[in-house]
Amino acid sequence: MDWRAWHQRYDDPDSDLSRRLQVVRAQVRAALDRAPAGPVPVVSLCAGQGRDLLDVLEDHPRRTDVRARLVELDPELAGWARERAPDNVEVITGDASLTDHYDGFVPAELVLLCGIFGNIANADIQRTIAGSRQLCRTGATVIWTRHRGDPDLVPSICDWFEFGGFERVWVSDKEARFGVGVHRYVGVPEPLVKGESLFSFVPGGV
Helix, strand or coil: CCHHHHHHHHHCCCCHHHHHHHHHHHHHHHHHHHCCCCCEEEEEECCCCCHHHHHHHCCCCCHHHEEEEEEECCHHHHHHHHHHCCCCEEEEECCCCEHHHHCCCCCEEEEEECCCCCCECHHHHHHHHHHHHHCEEEEEEEEEEEECCCCCCHHHHHHHHHHCCEEEEEECCHHHCEEEEEEEECCCCCCCCCCCECCCECCCCC
């Protein structure tokens, strides 16, 4: 997968990816709106260019409360994000599946899992959801994405989140041709276990 070419689709306002980004941004904004007073820690896995968070932070009233870490493997995409990021947003060039990268930033108030679930095996999706309990503080919001092509795994992903201690906040309609889900963690944060890998990308996606 040429991830740099893939990201160029964000610039086409008629693409499904561009429309999905608008929905994700709206949910990021809503999550920051309802965040409790005080610091708002955020982590983004496979952050790409960071457009979902960085564009919201440009004018959000809670932008100075945010302390974020974005993790992206591709150095060019990470560099693009780093150039745009304010001082309270750190961009790491590295493997986002590794739990070590989130040490010091979790448990977080907002966890972004966008662009991941369509590129990893079902078992890794379940492992990532379970691992999210190490990334979230109680009440945290998780925003995730997954395509709605066959097999449409969005209903199962919702079930896996809800079985794992999350409650559903919002899920996009199937007619949108893309899936965006929002879940809130209602459990107790689990200690971060460093040295673990949550997922591996499948060539060509799933």
